[in-house]
Amino acid sequence: MNRNEIDYTCRAMSKAxxxxxxxxxxxxxAAGLRAFYRHFxxxxxxxxxxxxxxxxxxxxIILPLRAPRTAKDYAGIWLDEGSPLQVYSxxxxxxxxxxxxxxxxxxxxxxxxxxxxxxxxxTMAEFEARGCDEIVVFPLYPQYARATTExxxxxxxxxxxxxxxxxxxRFIDDFFAEPLFIDAWARIIRDNLADATIDHLVFSxxxxxxxxxxxxxxxxxxxxxxxxxxxxEANRYCYRAQCLATSRAIVQELGEExxxxxxxxxxxFGPSEWIKPYLDEHLLELLAQGRKRIAVATPSFxxxxxxxxxxxxxxxxEQFIEAGGEELILLPNLNDSREWIDAVYEMAAxxxx
Numbered sequence: 001m002n003r004n005e006i007d008y009t010c011r012a013m014s015k016a017x018x019x020x021x022x023x024x025x026x027x028x029x030a031a032g033l034r035a036f037y038r039h040f041x042x043x044x045x046x047x048x049x050x051x052x053x054x055x056x057x058x059x060x061i062i063l064p065l066r067a068p069r070t071a072k073d074y075a076g077i078w079l080d081e082g083s084p085l086q087v088y089s090x091x092x093x094x095x096x097x098x099x100x101x102x103x104x105x106x107x108x109x110x111x112x113x114x115x116x117x118x119x120x121x122x123t124m125a126e127f128e129a130r131g132c133d134e135i136v137v138f139p140l141y142p143q144y145a146r147a148t149t150e151x152x153x154x155x156x157x158x159x160x161x162x163x164x165x166x167x168x169x170r171f172i173d174d175f176f177a178e179p180l181f182i183d184a185w186a187r188i189i190r191d192n193l194a195d196a197t198i199d200h201l202v203f204s205x206x207x208x209x210x211x212x213x214x215x216x217x218x219x220x221x222x223x224x225x226x227x228x229x230x231x232x233e234a235n236r237y238c239y240r241a242q243c244l245a246t247s248r249a250i251v252q253e254l255g256e257e258x259x260x261x262x263x264x265x266x267x268x269f270g271p272s273e274w275i276k277p278y279l280d281e282h283l284l285e286l287l288a289q290g291r292k293r294i295a296v297a298t299p300s301f302x303x304x305x306x307x308x309x310x311x312x313x314x315x316x317x318e319q320f321i322e323a324g325g326e327e328l329i330l331l332p333n334l335n336d337s338r339e340w341i342d343a344v345y346e347m348a349a350x351x352x353x
Contacts, residue, residue, distance in 0.1 A: 013108040016132040017100075017348045018123060019093055020139040020152045023116030024083040024305070028074035033067035039115035045151040048212065070306070077309040086116075088303040088335045089140075095341035096348065107352065108132060114152055124159040127167070134168045135160075136351045138344070140302045142181060143242040144174040145208060146216050170351050176242040177231075177249050180343035185299050186253040187339050192295075192331050193257075199291040200260045202282065203247040205300035206307060207265035207274040208239055224275060240265075240275050246299050260291075266316075267307050279312070283320050283328070292326040302340065304333040 023039070025032035041047060041058040049057075074083070081087045093111050100107040108130055112120035127135060137156050141148040153171055160167055175181050189201070214222055219234040221227050228241040235241045244263055251258040264282040268274040277285075279296075286294060296316075298308045313330040320328045334340035 013106050013127075013130045013132050015106060015134045015136075015352055016108040016110065016127045016130075017096065017136045017138055017352070018110055018112050018120070018127070018156065019089065019096070019344070020112045020114065020120060020137065020156075021085060021089055021141075021303070022148070023113035024085040025071075025074060026083075026116065028071050028078045028083075030068040030071045033071045033074070034063050036116055037062050037067055043114070043147075043151055045154070046147040048215070073306060073310045073314075076314070077304075077306060083305075084309065084335075085303050085305045088333075091336035092303075092341055092344060095336070095338075096345045099341070099345035100349070103349075105349075105352075109348075112152075112156075114148075114155065120152065120155045121159045124156065128163050132167060133165065134170070134352070136170045136172065136348050138172045138348055138351075140344075141300075142174065142246060142302065143176045143205070143239050143300055144237045145212070145239045147208065147212060149173060172347065172351055173237075174242060175347060176246045178343075178347060180346055182246070182249045182253050184334055184337065184339040184343050185250050185297065188331060188334065188337065189250070189254060189295075189297055190257060192329070196293075196295065196329060198259070198293045198295045198327075198329065200262065200286055200294050201258060202279070202286070202294060202296045203243075203250070203261065203263045204266050204279050204296050204298050204312060205243040205246075205263065207268045207278070209270075210273045210275055213238065213240060213275060243300060250297075250299065262286075266311060280316055280319060283316060283325075284323055287320065287323055287325050292324070293329075294320065294325065294327070295329040295331060297331045298333055302334050304335060308333060 025036040041062055047054050077084060079087050089111050093109050097109040100109060108127060110123040110126060111118055112123040114120060137153065139149045139152040156169065160169060210224060216237065221234045222238060227235060228238065228244050231241050231245045247263045251261055264277045264279040265275050266279040268278060283294060296312055301308055308330065317328040
């Protein structure tokens with residue numbers, strides 16, 4: 001059976017957990033990237049621009065030009081079993097399924113990808129066939145954003161609306177400060193820096209255009225400054241505020257082991273303003289301050305992917321070393337660590353009740 005095909009056992013289940021992630025190319029080739037990008041660049045919650053402009057971007061720039069270049073980058077991070085995101089997601093699914101099976105629950109655990117197989121609709125169809133009438137929808141995006149969390153939720157609701165009997169949906173909107181998530185990241189940092197000497201720890205989060213943050217700001221409190229120093233009722237779903245809260249929570253768990261630290265944002269695209277500070281510029285600022293040995297953690301992701309392994313581990317590391325840095329340590333992500341599998345199981349089980 002092809003690794004992108006749904007291969008979950010077919011026994012009847014009354015409950016389910018849907019683990020959602022963005023998705024990944026099926027193969028590290030230009031054709032594989034083009035297939036992935038056709039779905040990704042069609043999501044209007046991600047690319048909230050003029051439809052004609054989006055069509056031109058996708059068909060005149062992304063598919064013919066970016067896809068072949070990015071395919072080479074994917075080839076550099078590809079595992080023997082496939083894409084890191086696909087491989088680690090499946091291992092987590094297996095671990096969480098084993099947790100429910102061991103507890104004697106009739107719970108099916110499936111993966112739904114937003115832009116690649118198995119698509120959200122495919123896994124939801126499998127759940128319907130198995131008689132699942134209660135589903136925990138668990139987007140594996142720690143911090144809430146319209147372009148990720150809300151996009152996934154809309155896809156699930158649209159699919160469920162076509163069911164003959166409507167399932168009960170329980171959504172996990174975010175887990176940016178969930179103790180299990182924080183503890184898992186603190187363990188990753190402790191274990192990987194135990195024998196290292198660093199000058200500074202940077203928490204890097206995937207960036208978003210400022211316009212997207214403002215559009216989601218229903219209370220008019222967003223100024224990309226001190227308003228993000230705490231998460232309150234007014235900015236409960238502010239992506240930037242949640243990212244900074246994640247950093248503070250991990251540092252609090254680490255205690256004195258954290259040392260000097262800061263937060264930054266990566267992966268900006270296009271000419272518009274994105275949330276700041278930008279990671280590439282921030283690393284050079286730290287270097288100018290004499291911080292030559294830097295470690296980078298990436299807690300807006302739950303698995304290593306192109307944005308961690310290639311963008312930071314290759315591109316930013318090369319820039320940093322060429323500018324005079326001595327070492328840039330990219331910490332591994334949660335991936336399929338036992339702590340993370342246990343955390344996903346516990347959060348999903350708590351939501352099922």
